Amino acid sequence: MPANQLFCSDNLMVLQQLPPESIDVVYLDPPFFTNRTHSTAQHHFSDEWQNLSTYIRWLYERVAAIHKLMKPTATIYLHCDWHADAYIRVEILDKIFGYHNYLNQIVWHYVMGSSAQRNWGRKYDTIYWYAKNPNKYHFDLAAIKTPYSPETIARSQRGEARYKTQLTEQDGKNPGNVWTDIHPVQGNSRESWHYPTQKPEKLLQRLLLAASREGDVLLDPFAGSGTSLAVAQQLNRHWIGIDESQEAIALCQKRLNICEV
Ligand SMILES: C[S@@+](CC[C@H](N)C(=O)[O-])C[C@H]1O[C@@H](n2cnc3c(N)ncnc32)[C@H](O)[C@@H]1O
Numbered sequence: 001m002p003a004n005q006l007f008c009s010d011n012l013m014v015l016q017q018l019p020p021e022s023i024d025v026v027y028l029d030p031p032f033f034t035n036r037t038h039s040t041a042q043h044h045f046s047d048e049w050q051n052l053s054t055y056i057r058w059l060y061e062r063v064a065a066i067h068k069l070m071k072p073t074a075t076i077y078l079h080c081d082w083h084a085d086a087y088i089r090v091e092i093l094d095k096i097f098g099y100h101n102y103l104n105q106i107v108w109h110y111v112m113g114s115s116a117q118r119n120w121g122r123k124y125d126t127i128y129w130y131a132k133n134p135n136k137y138h139f140d141l142a143a144i145k146t147p148y149s150p151e152t153i154a155r156s157q158r159g160e161a162r163y164k165t166q167l168t169e170q171d172g173k174n175p176g177n178v179w180t181d182i183h184p185v186q187g188n189s190r191e192s193w194h195y196p197t198q199k200p201e202k203l204l205q206r207l208l209l210a211a212s213r214e215g216d217v218l219l220d221p222f223a224g225s226g227t228s229l230a231v232a233q234q235l236n237r238h239w240i241g242i243d244e245s246q247e248a249i250a251l252c253q254k255r256l257n258i259c260e261v
Contacts, residue, residue: 003217003238006229006258008249011221011242015065018240023069024138024216025237026076027207027228029199030059033084038196040187043247045196045224055084060092062221067096069219073136075103075211078128079199085126097130103137104129107178108203127207143209145172146181175206182206193251195225204231212237226252 007014031038031047033055038045049055066076076097080088094102106127114121131137148156148167156163175181185191185198192198204227212218214236220228223241229252232239243249252258 003240004233005240006223006249006252006256007240007242008244008246009242010244012062012065014242015062015069015221018069018219020068021071022217023066023219023240024071024074025208025212026066026070026074026219026221027079027204028063028066028077028220028222029079029197029224029228030062030222032081040194040196042194043196043225043245043251045245045248052084052087056087056091059088060096063092064096066219066221067132070132072133073138075129075131075137077106077207077211078130079125080128081125082122085128089128093128093130097132101131101134102128103131103134104177106207108182109178109180110182110184111180112184129211138211138213140210140213141174144175144206146175147172179203179206193225193255195248195251198225199227201227201231201234204228205235208232208235208237223252224248226255230255 031045033049033052034047035049036047038047063078070076078088078093106129107124108127109124112123114123116122147169148171153167153169156165156167182200182202185200187194191201208218208228208231215238217238217240218228218232219240221242223229223243225248226241229239229241233256241252243252
């Protein structure tokens with residue numbers, strides 16, 4: 001398949017036309033059912049719905065089309081939050097992929113202030129990870145190990161009983177499924193393209209390094225500012241990005257240095 005493609009369209013039309021079993025890894029960051037329009041001074045996208053059933057039916061149709069495009073070895077990351085996460089897992093992912101193909105749920109915990117007065121602040125997003133076939137998927141732990149803290153290294157070197165070996169700075173650990181070390185993109189961040197709900201590159205780097213190899217094809221059907229596409233490019237992966245917003249596609253073109261679609 002010709003790789004690196006950018007489409008400005010409702011993603012369903014494109015998903016129904018891409019070749020079956022051609023994608024190695026999928027990342028999707030759809031509207032979360034917040035029932036508002038997300039805006040920055042420069043850009044906006046709508047996340048307004050008649051009701052939850054309408055939203056779930058809309059997303060189900062798209063995830064079902066994506067499932068057909070995935071190779072037997074592929075995995076999918078679906079990024080969402082408290083607004084609909086339970087419904088997305090049970091009513092969409094379990095129904096399309098099967099409960100037994102659920103691999104994990106990554107909790108992306110971010111530290112930000114909260115204005116909640118009558119509730120606890122909501123401080124995390126959920127990224128569901130499913131395989132098409134749980135016996136065949138790719139996971140490269142070596143690529144995503146995170147460093148031990150200097151205290152842990154020192155304790156292991158002192159021979160404390162719970163450490164089996166003496167660790168060094170070169171050793172790394174599995175980051176687990178609760179990530180606290182990745183900060184959200186703020187308007188004044190160096191990587192900001194001023195796109196509402198733009199995700200950090202470090203988040204995508206970890207996701208893609210774990211679940212894909214160089215030369216693999218990433219599909220992102222809700223590309224927005226193109227974070228996943230830019231990271232795929234940096235990591236020598238191919239990519240297919242779709243967004244229905246012309247302003248999002250123009251931003252992706254700029255970010256990826258593409259002259260025309
Ligand atoms: C949460 S944003 C994605 C942000 C992106 N991950 C980033 O880092 O910039 C969701 C995007 O989905 C797009 N979108 C919503 N409905 C769509 C549809 N049916 N087809 C294609 N794109 C859609 C919106 O225009 C918006 O850019």
